[in-house]
Amino acid sequence: MIRFDVDASDSSTKARSGRLALEHGVVQTPVFMAVGTQASVKTLTPEELIQAGTEMIVCNSYHLYLRPGHERIRTLGGLTRFMDWDRPILTDSGGFQIYSLAALSKVTDEGASFQSHIDGSSHAFTPEGVIGIQEALGSDVAMCLDECPPYPVTAQRAQEALARTTLWARRCREASKDGTTVFGIVQGATYPDLRRRSAAELVELDFPGYAIGGLCLGEPSDLTHELVSVVSEVLPSERPRYLMGAGYPEDIIAAVERGIDMFDCVLPTRNGRSGTAFTSTGRVVIRNARHTDDDSPLDEACDCYTCRSFSRAYLRHLFIADEALGPRLLTLHNVWFFQNLMKQIRVAIGRREFKSWSRSFLDRYREGRSPGVAGT
Amino acid sequence: MIRFDVDASDSSTKARSGRLALEHGVVQTPVFMAVGTQASVKTLTPEELIQAGTEMIVCNSYHLYLRPGHERIRTLGGLTRFMDWDRPILTDSGGFQIYSLAALSKVTDEGASFQSHIDGSSHAFTPEGVIGIQEALGSDVAMCLDECPPYPVTAQRAQEALARTTLWARRCREASKDGTTVFGIVQGATYPDLRRRSAAELVELDFPGYAIGGLCLGEPSDLTHELVSVVSEVLPSERPRYLMGAGYPEDIIAAVERGIDMFDCVLPTRNGRSGTAFTSTGRVVIRNARHTDDDSPLDEACDCYTCRSFSRAYLRHLFIADEALGPRLLTLHNVWFFQNLMKQIRVAIGRREFKSWSRSFLDRYREGRSPGVAGT
Numbered sequence: 001m002i003r004f005d006v007d008a009s010d011s012s013t014k015a016r017s018g019r020l021a022l023e024h025g026v027v028q029t030p031v032f033m034a035v036g037t038q039a040s041v042k043t044l045t046p047e048e049l050i051q052a053g054t055e056m057i058v059c060n061s062y063h064l065y066l067r068p069g070h071e072r073i074r075t076l077g078g079l080t081r082f083m084d085w086d087r088p089i090l091t092d093s094g095g096f097q098i099y100s101l102a103a104l105s106k107v108t109d110e111g112a113s114f115q116s117h118i119d120g121s122s123h124a125f126t127p128e129g130v131i132g133i134q135e136a137l138g139s140d141v142a143m144c145l146d147e148c149p150p151y152p153v154t155a156q157r158a159q160e161a162l163a164r165t166t167l168w169a170r171r172c173r174e175a176s177k178d179g180t181t182v183f184g185i186v187q188g189a190t191y192p193d194l195r196r197r198s199a200a201e202l203v204e205l206d207f208p209g210y211a212i213g214g215l216c217l218g219e220p221s222d223l224t225h226e227l228v229s230v231v232s233e234v235l236p237s238e239r240p241r242y243l244m245g246a247g248y249p250e251d252i253i254a255a256v257e258r259g260i261d262m263f264d265c266v267l268p269t270r271n272g273r274s275g276t277a278f279t280s281t282g283r284v285v286i287r288n289a290r291h292t293d294d295d296s297p298l299d300e301a302c303d304c305y306t307c308r309s310f311s312r313a314y315l316r317h318l319f320i321a322d323e324a325l326g327p328r329l330l331t332l333h334n335v336w337f338f339q340n341l342m343k344q345i346r347v348a349i350g351r352r353e354f355k356s357w358s359r360s361f362l363d364r365y366r367e368g369r370s371p372g373v374a375g376t
Numbered sequence: 377m378i379r380f381d382v383d384a385s386d387s388s389t390k391a392r393s394g395r396l397a398l399e400h401g402v403v404q405t406p407v408f409m410a411v412g413t414q415a416s417v418k419t420l421t422p423e424e425l426i427q428a429g430t431e432m433i434v435c436n437s438y439h440l441y442l443r444p445g446h447e448r449i450r451t452l453g454g455l456t457r458f459m460d461w462d463r464p465i466l467t468d469s470g471g472f473q474i475y476s477l478a479a480l481s482k483v484t485d486e487g488a489s490f491q492s493h494i495d496g497s498s499h500a501f502t503p504e505g506v507i508g509i510q511e512a513l514g515s516d517v518a519m520c521l522d523e524c525p526p527y528p529v530t531a532q533r534a535q536e537a538l539a540r541t542t543l544w545a546r547r548c549r550e551a552s553k554d555g556t557t558v559f560g561i562v563q564g565a566t567y568p569d570l571r572r573r574s575a576a577e578l579v580e581l582d583f584p585g586y587a588i589g590g591l592c593l594g595e596p597s598d599l600t601h602e603l604v605s606v607v608s609e610v611l612p613s614e615r616p617r618y619l620m621g622a623g624y625p626e627d628i629i630a631a632v633e634r635g636i637d638m639f640d641c642v643l644p645t646r647n648g649r650s651g652t653a654f655t656s657t658g659r660v661v662i663r664n665a666r667h668t669d670d671d672s673p674l675d676e677a678c679d680c681y682t683c684r685s686f687s688r689a690y691l692r693h694l695f696i697a698d699e700a701l702g703p704r705l706l707t708l709h710n711v712w713f714f715q716n717l718m719k720q721i722r723v724a725i726g727r728r729e730f731k732s733w734s735r736s737f738l739d740r741y742r743e744g745r746s747p748g749v750a751g752t
Contacts, residue, residue: 039690040699047681068668068693076671076689084685273700292444295452305421309460313452314415317444323416324649324700 002181002208004240010354014259017349020240022088022140024080027055030256032342033264034335038063039083042269043328046085053339058264061133062094066116070136078138091139093130095146127171135180144172146185151217158189166201173205185213190223192230199234210235211242225254232259249341253358256345268338272331275319282365291316304336378557378584380616386730390635393725396616398464398516400456403431406632408718409640410711414439415459418645419704422461429715434640437509438470442492446512454514467515469506471522503547511556520548522561527593534565542577549581561589566599568606575610586611587618601630608635625717625741629734632721644714648707651695658741667692680712
């Protein structure tokens with residue numbers, strides 16, 4: 001089941017805020033989904049995710065199919081029960097992982113065969129198969145199997161991948177049971193005309209929501225934003241739009257402005273583990289020597305557990321001493337930061353102040369200036 | 377400051393329960409101190425330690441002297457503020473680490489010189505120096521510098537180490553400022569007469585508490601228990617007795633029976649990280665294949681967050697998939713288990729039922745039998 005309601009729209013941009021009702025609950029949009037690839041948002045508990053304001057997460061079919069196995073998870077009560085996350089879950093189909101992670105992947109119109117990155121064993125995914133896997137996992141939103149070419153890629157290859165993606169999207173749509181919510185994925189690489197074509201072909205299949213895949217792969221961000229605009233124009237405004245893999249605050253804001261409702265990215269968790277914190281005044285690399293004696297919190301403007309309890313000096317010590325609590329505390333802060341960012345975005349849209357809010361946020365974020373003197 | 381009150385004594389054994397009042401709060405004894413070597417109980421937050429019933433922790437002077445530096449911690453408000461643990465902290469002097477961890481350590485009557493295990497730099501610890509370090513850290517209980525020979529060791533070497541430990545204990549006592557609580561450490565290896573002599577020499581110096589060092593190093597546990605009995609007889613009953621490094625539930629119970637009030641061990645945290653859980657029905661190795669589809673909690677009798685929220689199947693998946701949440705959740709459970717064990721011990725002593733309680737606990741723990749049929 002799915003129901004999407006737009007509550008407020010910005011007058012000068014395509015930004016909108018709303019509610020996405022799914023099997024396991026209602027999510028406020030624009031939403032940032034924390035990434036729990038292997039049925040765990042790395043280092044954090046479901047309790048902490050909720051405290052941080054997380055309403056929905058993303059898990060990965062490729063990983064969970066290989067380990068511990070989707071049928072096992074079905075028997076254990078589905079993903080929500082397995083990982084004790086009783087809220088909406090979107091599962092990626094695993095297409096991206098087959099091309100980026102698995103060895104010796106081979107793609108035909110029938111499907112994709114590949115070798116497991118864990119033990120080299122042979123497997124095959126078909127559009128019908130990945131829908132079945134996601135139904136076993138009990139996802140709120142299942143994604144179509146797509147073919148996602150790397151960046152950069154020729155127009156010829158992009159066009160072939162697009163055609164196959166549409167072919168597979170039709171088969172996914174047909175294979176899904178009543179009640180399963182499946183999103184189509186727009187491909188077309190960096191070619192605006194191919195992007196338009198891909199979007200139009202998917203819209204014809206009438207999906208309840210649409211994702212934009214194959215972006216945020218290293219292309220210049222101006223190009224990302226342009227392609228998001230192009231695709232967004234074609235997608236129906238009454239359906240949710242999901243930009244896969246966008247994570248930098250600047251990119252999220254630019255995409256919201258272009259009508260995107262859903263986001264996911266490993267950035268808050270991966271950067272947290274490696275010691276980079278996102279703060280209201282920009283990124284902080286906690287291992288830097290300048291934090292050695294710094295008694296102040298990571299972010300004066302943040303009220304997460306990490307910022308309420310610990311100094312930069314202590315957090316730096318944890319990373320230098322290789323203590324597992326360090327990655328955990330920075331991940332917690334980063335997830336908090338992104339959820340707080342989304343909350344600010346939703347409030348700003350609701351107040352019809354999205355443009356002025358985003359200017360003020362980005363001024364402070366980019367230059368570490370206080371809001372009062374932004375722009376001076 | 378320190379004040380130790382015995383509230384209840386077992387009639388048939390030397391077990392007693394009481395309260396230890398220290399600078400940062402009152403601790404119920406017998407107490408198990410979680411180990412936070414580098415100012416962090418690995419993977420856990422202070423909040424979680426408190427929820428698990430932890431009242432006191434142990435940090436390590438050797439590690440904190442090297443990294444981030446005791447003077448830095450002093451400037452940042454002492455250990456309690458630095459790590460946001462506003463409760464009692466005992467610091468080990470670092471003697472044990474100099475012999476076990478540092479390279480090229482050399483010991484004379486003056487002190488111990490050694491090379492850092494981190495970068496090979498040269499350092500020297502004296503009895504006066506380690507008291508100064510612990511005063512900078514702001515410890516509730518500081519430990520004397522001792523010489524801790526390995527197991528096994530000749531009587532000759534044990535006697536030399538004992539003599540030096542007494543010499544250093546006197547200097548530590550004299551070097552400590554008014555208000556600093558310093559415990560002496562009994563040595564003497566596995567020789568009952570040397571253990572008696574060491575204890576008697578320290579008692580003459582009138583410490584507010586006494587530790588038994590140099591045990592739990594691999595000697596048979598019957599011998600450990602015998603030596604604890606021997607030392608305990610010599611130590612004054614109105615002062616707290618601390619058995620360093622004992623962690624197996626069987627050993628803790630045997631030592632409580634012999635009059636020990638304080639414990640510390642890396643066992644709950646280290647075993648938690650490597651995937652072994654302590655439960656009321658014995659140890660569980662979570663990676664074992666038999667847990668693959670097991671929907672039951674780690675320990676049916678436990679009400680920790682891990683046991684309330686997750687199945688063995690999920691916990692096993694986290695370890696197999698190398699997810700950081702796995703070590704964290706097992707560590708949390710183990711710390712909870714040990715705090716709950718100590719609570720049961722204190723209650724049993726208070727009710728004058730220590731012997732029957734310990735029989736019932738150990739029957740179940742050793743054989744996985746339910747309490748109702750223990751002994752049948």
